[in-house]
């Protein structure tokens with residue numbers, strides 16, 4: 001390996017209590033909210049097929065028309081307590097809120113720019129009441145922050161001239177000021193979720209970003225920052241020149257998931273997922289495939305089975321309403337979590353042979369093995385191969401199904417588990433297995 005000044009600061013997973021809490025979340029909520037929710041994927045009667053929060057980059061939408069939207073930002077329906085209650089009922093343990101997306105509009109009254117809620121008709125802090133409401137529900141709050149800022153005059157995607165360099169110094173100072181401001185305004189935040197850090201101009205700021213990360217961590221000890229914030233001095237992102245993880249967890253799983261434990265390289269990670277194919281901000285007209293709650297539950301369980309967290313995105317509309325499709329997802333995921341959450345919370349990877357019927361998760365607190373069945377076998381029997389030295393002490397079918405499990409040893413340490421007759425095959429079921437180690 002090579003010596004790096006601005007590479008990864010730690011080998012292996014963080015072992016402190018705050019990261020231990022993060023590791024056991026299982027399920028989170030992402031909220032993308034901002035000016036882009038006002039046009040909601042349409043402008044001047046035309047449909048924007050891109051991601052709604054990127055509508056400013058669409059040629060059919062004049063940039064100044066977008067930049068004037070703050071003058072009509074006045075979400076009368078905004079009700080952070082209702083949002084937090086809904087997230088609680090869904091079973092979310094943490095929430096990530098866009099304080100500032102790529103457009104640069106701040107949902108908090110930043111003293112470093114006029115492009116914020118303070119200059120809108122709404123003229124109140126959005127973030128503060130949201131943090132309070134989610135804290136009150138016991139849901140940890142993380143602040144999303146886009147380094148890329150299309151509104152700031154000093155922002156550059158690349159540095160080509162002396163003027164660029166000078167302007168960018170001002171942008172770096174602005175960025176640092178806003179981040180320290182967010183940590184000062186909302187000290188209960190548990191971490192920062194960075195985005196918009198792929199520009200060459202930012203990638204070249206390894207020393208500045210490294211120092212800023214250290215400074216933020218000193219402001220809130222234990223602060224959790226993912227791999228997307230900064231690059232090393234060779235421009236390597238997420239993983240430094242030696243292949244070591246930058247930050248505290250891998251942040252590369254955006255709208256995609258690992259398939260095998262080898263894909264996560266022994267790191268903590270989160271997967272952030274949209275309900276439609278690719279809409280984070282509110283789009284009034286979703287096209288293409290919209291994921292069902294069962295699909296999202298399967299992704300959540302798969303994430304837990306591979307030592308990761310799963311985060312479902314919500315995009316409230318321009319008035320602050322949660323759209324019906326997302327409310328239905330929250331309701332259905334919550335109903336499943338009500339009786340099956342022990343297979344997700346505090347759970348991680350179990351090194352048993354992967355079976356076709358679904359996923360194993362291991363509850364780190366109870367030691368129980370959870371079998372979460374998504375693909376019902378035609379035989380009605382689940383094959384379970386138990387590693388040498390492990391004995392099954394008992395199996396319970398949890399959740400609304402109930403019923404006893406037939407256990408038949410078909411080979412040494414290999415069993416068929418029979419699902420009770422009448423098991424509802426339209427929902428994933430969870431079997432909780434108590435095991436004892438040792439012959």
Ligand SMILES: C[C@@H]1N[C@@H](C#Cc2ccccc2)[C@H](O)[C@@H]1O
Pocket residue numbers: 032051053054195254272280
């Ligand atoms: C978490 C997600 N990251 C943002 C992005 C992006 C992006 C930008 C360029 C190419 C592909 C993806 C999306 O707007 C959303 O905030």
